[in-house]
Amino acid sequence: MSKTPEYKRILLKMSGEVLMGDQEFGLDPATVNRVADDIKESVDQGVEICVVVGAGNIFRGVSGAAQGMDRTTADYMGMLGIVINALALQNALENLDIQTRVMSAIPMSAICEPYIRRKAMRHMGKGRVVIFAAGTGNPYFTTDTAAALRASEMNCDALLKGTKVDGIYSADPQTDKSASRFDSLSYMDVLTKDLKVMDATAVSLARENNIPIVVFNIREKGNLAKVLNNNGVCTTVKN
Ligand code: GTP
Numbered sequence: 001m002s003k004t005p006e007y008k009r010i011l012l013k014m015s016g017e018v019l020m021g022d023q024e025f026g027l028d029p030a031t032v033n034r035v036a037d038d039i040k041e042s043v044d045q046g047v048e049i050c051v052v053v054g055a056g057n058i059f060r061g062v063s064g065a066a067q068g069m070d071r072t073t074a075d076y077m078g079m080l081g082i083v084i085n086a087l088a089l090q091n092a093l094e095n096l097d098i099q100t101r102v103m104s105a106i107p108m109s110a111i112c113e114p115y116i117r118r119k120a121m122r123h124m125g126k127g128r129v130v131i132f133a134a135g136t137g138n139p140y141f142t143t144d145t146a147a148a149l150r151a152s153e154m155n156c157d158a159l160l161k162g163t164k165v166d167g168i169y170s171a172d173p174q175t176d177k178s179a180s181r182f183d184s185l186s187y188m189d190v191l192t193k194d195l196k197v198m199d200a201t202a203v204s205l206a207r208e209n210n211i212p213i214v215v216f217n218i219r220e221k222g223n224l225a226k227v228l229n230n231n232g233v234c235t236t237v238k239n
Contacts, residue, residue, distance in 0.1 A: 055081030105137030162218025
């Protein structure tokens with residue numbers, strides 16, 4: 001029998017790479033649908049969910065800058081990539097009859113709603129899944145920072161970071177066999193040990209607003225609900 005989820009309202013952050021499945025690039029429809037299924041499972045348990053996605057499956061601002069492109073232009077291109085991912089996820093969720101709203105930090109009213117905090121709160125209160133697109137709307141900020149910002153603005157009880165590993169390790173588990181997974185860490189541990197789970201701006205913002213960061217493997221089907229029901233494998237960063 002499933003337990004009552006530990007958190008009432010969460011922000012789910014996932015990288016764009018998650019949505020490309022086993023492909024090298026772009027969106028894998030089967031993976032997008034699978035992620036939507038996972039979100040539905042938790043929505044059906046009464047969890048209020050908002051989502052921030054990245055765009056690494058479409059365009060990476062940082063690597064564009066590394067190749068000589070102006071950093072701000074590259075970052076804006078990344079933000080447009082996020083909008084593509086957000087619309088794909090909205091479509092998949094709506095196919096499952098989940099009410100969903102996409103709100104963009106950069107207004108593009110023909111495509112989705114502009115981000116208005118009070119409107120977003122109203123959507124969430126009605127049980128709609130709100131997908132925040134275009135990051136913070138500013139260059140030089142990561143989608144992790146956008147996630148910590150929106151989680152704070154939406155008064156979320158936790159920020160769940162879905163990645164390809166099942167938590168935070170003492171070293172890279174793919175290259176170092178002695179690496180061990182932490183069950184929990186403090187924000188200061190993450191910052192001072194430079195554990196690279198999220199950038200320092202995002203971790204600091206979560207810390208200031210006392211929002212736990214839960215790192216888990218989103219590539220495994222059903223894991224989101226397991227983690228929310230406190231029977232999944234993850235690392236929790238909190239005070
Ligand atoms: P409430 O009435 O507050 O419950 O919210 P609602 O989102 O159902 O109502 P609203 O009339 O604001 O929106 C109806 C539909 O229009 C929803 O699918 C919205 O996502 C969409 N919508 C609202 N504002 C915009 C906008 O600025 N641009 C776009 N593209 N769609 C919008």
